[in-house]
Amino acid sequence: MSQFENKHAIVVGIDAIGRGIALRLAREGAAVALIDTDIAGAEATAHEIRYAGGRAISSSVAWDAVRGAVEHVVDQLGGLDILVNNVLPQPHIGSLEEQPASAFETSFGRVHAAAQAMQAALPHMRAAGSGRIINVGHRYGENVNDGIAAYNAAAWGLVGLTRTAAMDWGKYQIATNLLVPLAETPEFKSFHGRRSKLLDLMVAQLPLCRLGDTVEDIGATVLFLASEACNFVNGAVVYGDGGQHTAGPVLNPGKFH
Amino acid sequence: MKVVESLLAMGAEAHFIAADVSDKAQVRSLVQESAEHFGRLDILVNNAQVVPALVEGESSATDANLEVALRSGLYGSLWASQAALPWFRQARAGRIVNFGSINAVYGSKYGLAYNATKEAIRGLTRTLANEWGRDNITVNAVLPSGWSPAYAAFYRGDEKKVDAVARLNPMRRHGRADEDIGAAVLGLVSEHGRFITGQSLFIDGGANLLGLPQLHSVGTVFQ
Numbered sequence: 001m002s003q004f005e006n007k008h009a010i011v012v013g014i015d016a017i018g019r020g021i022a023l024r025l026a027r028e029g030a031a032v033a034l035i036d037t038d039i040a041g042a043e044a045t046a047h048e049i050r051y052a053g054g055r056a057i058s059s060s061v062a063w064d065a066v067r068g069a070v071e072h073v074v075d076q077l078g079g080l081d082i083l084v085n086n087v088l089p090q091p092h093i094g095s096l097e098e099q100p101a102s103a104f105e106t107s108f109g110r111v112h113a114a115a116q117a118m119q120a121a122l123p124h125m126r127a128a129g130s131g132r133i134i135n136v137g138h139r140y141g142e143n144v145n146d147g148i149a150a151y152n153a154a155a156w157g158l159v160g161l162t163r164t165a166a167m168d169w170g171k172y173q174i175a176t177n178l179l180v181p182l183a184e185t186p187e188f189k190s191f192h193g194r195r196s197k198l199l200d201l202m203v204a205q206l207p208l209c210r211l212g213d214t215v216e217d218i219g220a221t222v223l224f225l226a227s228e229a230c231n232f233v234n235g236a237v238v239y240g241d242g243g244q245h246t247a248g249p250v251l252n253p254g255k256f257h
Numbered sequence: 258m259k260v261v262e263s264l265l266a267m268g269a270e271a272h273f274i275a276a277d278v279s280d281k282a283q284v285r286s287l288v289q290e291s292a293e294h295f296g297r298l299d300i301l302v303n304n305a306q307v308v309p310a311l312v313e314g315e316s317s318a319t320d321a322n323l324e325v326a327l328r329s330g331l332y333g334s335l336w337a338s339q340a341a342l343p344w345f346r347q348a349r350a351g352r353i354v355n356f357g358s359i360n361a362v363y364g365s366k367y368g369l370a371y372n373a374t375k376e377a378i379r380g381l382t383r384t385l386a387n388e389w390g391r392d393n394i395t396v397n398a399v400l401p402s403g404w405s406p407a408y409a410a411f412y413r414g415d416e417k418k419v420d421a422v423a424r425l426n427p428m429r430r431h432g433r434a435d436e437d438i439g440a441a442v443l444g445l446v447s448e449h450g451r452f453i454t455g456q457s458l459f460i461d462g463g464a465n466l467l468g469l470p471q472l473h474s475v476g477t478v479f480q
Contacts, residue, residue, distance in 0.1 A: 163463075163466055166427055166463040166466065167427050167463065167466065167467075170426070170427030170428040170429070170462055170463055171427070171428065171429045173428060175428075206390070207386045207387050207389075207390030207391075207454050207455055208390040208391075208393070208395075208452065208454060209390060209391050212452050216451075217451060217452035218452070220448060220449045220450070220451050220452060221449070221452055221453060223449045224444045224445070224447075224449035224450060224453065227440075227444060227449060228436070228440040228443075228444070229440050229441050229443060229444020229445070229447075229449065230441065230444070231433075231436055231437050231440055231441075232402075232403075232428065232432050232433070232437035232438070232440075232441070232460050232461065232462050233441055233458060233459065233460055234427055234428055234461075234462050234463035235427065235463035235465075235466045236458060236459055236463070238453065238456065238458065239453060239455070239456050240452045240453060241452070242390070242452050242454065243386050243387065243390055243395075243454040243455040245455065245456075246383045246386050246387060246454070246455030246456075247387055247455070
């Protein structure tokens with residue numbers, strides 16, 4: 001039996017990466033709740049999971065009301081073991097002096113949404129005697145890039161939130177870690193359509209010489225973080241990136257917009 | 258041999274080879290013999306290293322300590338990895354897990370030889386991750402904190418100190434060799450670790466985020 005068979009998981013933010021994570025957790029036997037502002041997208045993935053024989057529900061939410069949504073779906077699931085916050089928005093492109101207030105509000109609002117989801121998850125994980133919180137961060141929460149100020153700052157903020165939870169909630173045997181993924185997303189494919197030579201050069205420099213598959217690679221890294229492997233890994237940044245953080249080449253959305 | 262006995266008792270296949278990891282020929286032959294014994298090789302864990310006694314950096318013993326630590330830790334890990342490479346290429350996949358240390362990250366006092374070696378091992382890890390990734394070989398380093406005989410020796414039976422250090426840990430406990438350190442290494446070498454390479458993974462409950470108490474004293478051996 002898979003160690004995820006009786007687990008309950010929530011994935012907040014169902015873009016391509018969130019979808020891959022939800023599909024993989026469900027494939028391993030976990031019951032998964034999918035939360036997003038785009039209920040049609042979340043429900044489409046939930047339907048895909050149920051069609052394949054898995055267990056999934058979906059819930060719509062405004063980003064400033066995530067706490068209530070998490071509480072609601074935990075009741076439906078009947079418990080909570082794994083929370084995945086995949087909340088960072090698409091970056092607003094523009095130099096720092098041109099970044100509007102709304103860009104910062106959106107980006108920091110998503111970090112706050114992750115905090116809300118974590119606060120809602122806490123009592124259930126405490127009741128279970130353990131838990132796993134996986135915040136999906138970004139390379140720009142460790143390095144930065146130009147032209148995406150609000151995104152950089154929020155990505156760094158998510159690291160601080162992750163490590164704070166690791167400090168505050170480790171005593172409940174809740175391990176909170178940050179996942180930095182690199183995957184072949186629709187955004188990447190769109191960049192590739194415009195600058196294929198450059199992106200092929202970047203991918204060739206990655207240690208594993210390929211982008212991640214959202215289900216097989218990013219999903220596998222989430223299983224690593226959610227499994228017994230991370231019983232004592234807490235406050236860590238784990239890279240499901242084929243080694244990109246080691247190799248260096250980084251895309252700059254500001255330049256390829 | 259106690260480890261081999263307990264492995265056999267749980268029904269596992271196990272083969273013990275005695276070797277001096279500071280000797281290149283012995284390291285190469287231990288990897289070769291292992292691979293030939295099992296008929297293949299998928300996973301290499303480089304944990305062996307001589308741990309020199311703690312001395313001040315200006316001590317005349319530092320050269321000799323560095324020599325033995327580098328040969329057994331850095332060179333030993335490199336030689337074993339080099340010997341494993343053709344087997345991994347044959348299997349079209351491979352996993353290497355090297356061992357770093359929080360002591361090295363924070364430069365704990367009197368451990369110059371050990372610390373310099375452990376940080377060099379992380380350099381080795383990242384370089385081989387970049388070079389061998391194209392062969393679907395992942396190379397990662399773990400930085401564990403777990404209960405062990407050496408760890409126990411450091412506390413010299415002082416239960417209060419043992420408890421105090423556990424309370425300082427965000428998870429309010431010490432690491433367990435099997436369920437924490439072993440589980441994390443298993444995760445990295447399993448299918449779950451297929452897209453993780455070049456990583457330095459602390460397995461310490463998050464203790465590294467709080468720094469490292471400089472409690473070491475000259476003459477002890479704990480790292």
